[in-house]
Amino acid sequence: FCYYSRELVVQARPAARKRKRFNPQCSRDVPVKSRIDCHPQPGASQEKCEARGCIWCSTNMPNAPWCFFPEDSPYGYSLNGNAEKTLKTMNTKHKQNNHLSLSICHRWDASLSDLIFSNQYLQITTTVPSTSVYGFGEHEHLSFKHSMNFATYGMFSRDQSPTPFANLYGVHPFYMCVETDSNAHGVLLLNSNAQDVSLSPNPSLTFRTIGGVLDFYVFLGPTPENVIQQYTEAIGRPHMPAYWSLGFQLSRWGYGSIDVLKKTVDRMHYYDIPYDVQHSDIDYMERRLDFTYDKVNYAGLPEYMQQLKKEGMHYVLILDPFISKDEEPGTYRPYDLGEEMGVWVNNSDGVTPAVGKAWPDGHSVFPDYTNPRTVDWWTQMCLELKDVLDYDGIWIDMNEPSNFDRGQYPGCAVNDVNNPPYIPSISDRALAQKTLCPDSKTYLGEHYNTHSLFGWSQTAPTFHATQKATGKRAFVLSRSTFVGSGKHGGHWLGDNFSQWKDMHLSIIGILEFNLFGIPYIGADICGFNYNTTYELCLRWMQLGSFYPFSRNHNAEKNSVTEFAKISRETLRIRYSLLPYLYTLFFESHVHGNTVGNKVPASWLKNYATVDAPLSKIPLFLRGGYILPKQAPATTTTKSRLNPFGLIIALDDQGEASGSLFWDDGDSIGKFVKNGYRGADSxxxxxxxxLGLRLRPHAVALNGRTVRGDAFSYQTNGVRAALRH
Incomplete structure (x- = not known):
């Protein structure tokens, strides 16, 4: 890594407000591709632009700003004294106009004359060495490699169904750039305030945030995999998932009753479809109250959960982050205990709880998970729930935090915290939309600063509470995430739609969350909103069978499409490869690797047409690798007892290598125990x-000759199989 060896002293210059009008030949001043937006908020005009001392000039280039900074505008920072050189890998450039710029190993170049550091507004522009930029989230991106044609992405956690350019559930101000020489680096802006980033074709990036500090971390690679390894070393390695959580999972919002749930489970078993985990959405609760269950429609749920566990399955319950305050005193323990312990997010007075509206009828309060007392309260409630409903994992939803009103009752006060001078490019350009007022108070400070940390602050306590309750490796699935959330939980891509584009875009989202250090990631197979079609759902099942987190989940009243045979076949492929997937997660947990592979460079130059009838999904293996596999069964509990196998795909040199990590699948912590019977038995x-060029006449295994009747050879010369 590169680092500063000396402190650089700079002096701020206030931004110019009243300046002369610029030459009408404005396009000569700054090339269009180099324009930095001087009026990023809506409502720009020539009068407003020039009042800021900026240039107004139209252009035919889509999305390019018409109001932009002059090339040598003295609005930022200038050098006070002489420039001092640091290490050889660091550069300071003393421009003729007395401005200072920084270059970190020639990967991150920012002029401090392009830095604005003012109350409720920070901005800095950096050039990047290529247009191959990936990352930034959470958004529904139309391509993995971003467009640099003046695209702007806002980051502020929001209950928002996936929509292009809209800020979604999580915040990840991290990007990776693959340079022209194929080296890569990554940059993190560790900031939780509302922010946006603009990508320009110069190529350059302009970061804007309305609070906090400009705390940048640079990861120098040099390979993309190295970048992610270094990034997760800094933010926390991804958690090691339980083996059972790699099995197929089923969920639905709106089973409505335990009878419907039982019929669903029985249908899966009848068709012999591999299936490990059953989820329950909010309809299992009594009137959608956390830590309860509906004793009428879901009568017998505790016993049924126990029955499924005895059959080798696992159960996950959903919990929301809002607690009803309208129950009769003494009748709803979560609220009574929370009120006694003082665990709620408060209004701006710091005393009275913020009251909003969410799923429970009436009014709700919101736990403040940054408060240590809230962690104790939440842990206690999760332990008590375990005594009633014997869950294996917890799914935390709506934790942006979501609120059905715009701010809490009776509305947000008119002040600069609730209505800052600049609102980043987020949905509705409103901070309080679908959440609490920014001037609400949390243990760490104003909600203005901590809003996007809500889901992150809930994930770790849920992880530890679940681990304490089950005594096993924790399963936590969180909708809202932040930098480092992968250390304690996984994520799904939210309330997607039953459309072909959503299936396609899920691949991009899954790749991005591997960059963000959250490899336990998936999307709702077949889509959450709208009714699916037979072909779409079938193809999505074939794709989703290879998601790291594989779950079919849809909304209430959506139709159920049956295609048991094909689903069974594709899931059996997944289950046969689970030892390989589990090993990838181990490598991610220990070394920070991604769970997913790059496309070979040769594929970028060649095309191949492959048959893909509706009943099959093409599956490719890279030459040079060995994949461990295991005979599939209907659950991981059963499949883990079956014999192993190896798929050896030779490279052009006739060689291949691979690895296998194997343990009991759900123990806590890292340990080595010689004589573990699960492996050597x-x-x-x-x-x-695969890939043999000549027919073998003899085969040796571990130095021992294998009998001729113990192996077969396919006549096209590409496959041989040894059978024991």
Whole structure:
């Protein structure tokens, strides 16, 4: 890594407000591709622009700003004294106009003359060495590699169904740039305030935030995988998931009753479809109250959960982050205990709880998970819930935090905190939309600063509470995430739609969350909103069978489409490869690797047409790798007892390598125990070798000759199989 060896002393210059009008030949001053927006908020005009000392000039280039800073505008910071050089890998450039710029290992170049550091507004522009920029979230991006044609992305956690350019559930101000020489680097702006970033074709990036500090971290790679390893070393390695959580999972908002739930489970078992985890959405609760269950429509739920666990399955319950305050005193323990312990987010007075509206009828208060007392309260409630409903994991939803009103009752006060001078490019350009007022008070300070940390602050306490309740490796699935959330939980891509584009865009989202250090990631298979179609859902099942987190989840009243045979076949492929997927997660947990592979460079130059009938999904293996596999079964509990196999895909040199990590699948912590019977009692019964150029006449395994009747050879010369 590169670092500063000396302190650089700079002096701020206030932004110019009243300046002369510029030459009408404005396009000569700054090339269009180099324009930095001087009026990023709506309502720009020539009069407003020039009042800021900026240039107004129209252009035909889509999305390019018409109001932009002059090239040498003295609005930022200038050098006070002489420039001092730091390490060889660091550069300071003393411009003729007395401005200072910084270059970090030639990867991150920012002129301090382009830095604005004022009350409720910070801005800095940096050039990047190529247009191959990835990351920034959470958004629905139309491509993995971003467009640099003046695209702007806002980051502020919001209960918002996936929509292009809209800020969604989480905040990840991290990007990776692959340079022209194929080296890569990554940059994190560690800031939780509302913010946006503009990507310009110069190429450059302009960061704007309305609070906090400009706290940048640079990760120098040099490979993309190295960048993510270094990034997760800084923010926290991804958690090690339980083996069972890699199995297929089923969910629905609106089963409505335990009878419907039982019929769903029975149908999966009848068709022999691999299936490990059943989820319950909010309809299992009594009137959608956290830590309760509906004793009428879901009568017998505790016993049924126990029955499924005895059959080798696992159960996940949803919990929302709002607690009803309208129940009769003494009748709803979560509220009574929380009120006694003082765990709520408060109004601006710091004393009275903020009251909003969410799923429970009436009014709700919001736990403040940054408060240590709230962690104790939440842990206690999760432990008490475990005594009633024997869950294996917890799914935390609506934790942006979502609020059905615009701010809490009776509305947000008129002040600069609730209505800052600049609101980043977020949905509705409103901070209080679908959440609490920014001047609400949390343990760490104003909600203005901590809003996007809500889901992150809830995830770790839920992880530890679940681990304490179950005594096993925790399963936590969170809708809202922030930098470092992957250390304690996974994520799904939210309330997507049953449309072909959503299936396509899910791949981009999954790749991005691997960049963000949250590899336990998936999307609602077949879509959450709208009714799906047979072909779409079938293709989505085939794709979703290879998501790291594989779950079919849809909204209430959506139709159920049956296509058991094909679903069973594609899920059996997933289950056969679970030892490989589990090993990838181990590598991610220990070394920070991504759970996913890059596309070979040769594919970028060639095209291939592959048959893909509706009943099959093409699956490719990279040459040079060995994949461990295991005979599939209907649950991971059963499949883990089956014999292993190997798929060996040779490279052009006739070589391949691979690894396998194996443990009991759900123990807490890292340990080595010689004599673990789960591993040495399992056998390899099939070894498949792909890419043989010559027919083998003899085969040796661990130095021992294998009998001729113990192996077969496919006549096209590309496959051989050994059977034990």
């Amino acid at each position: 399992l056998k390899y019964n099939t070894i498949t070798i």
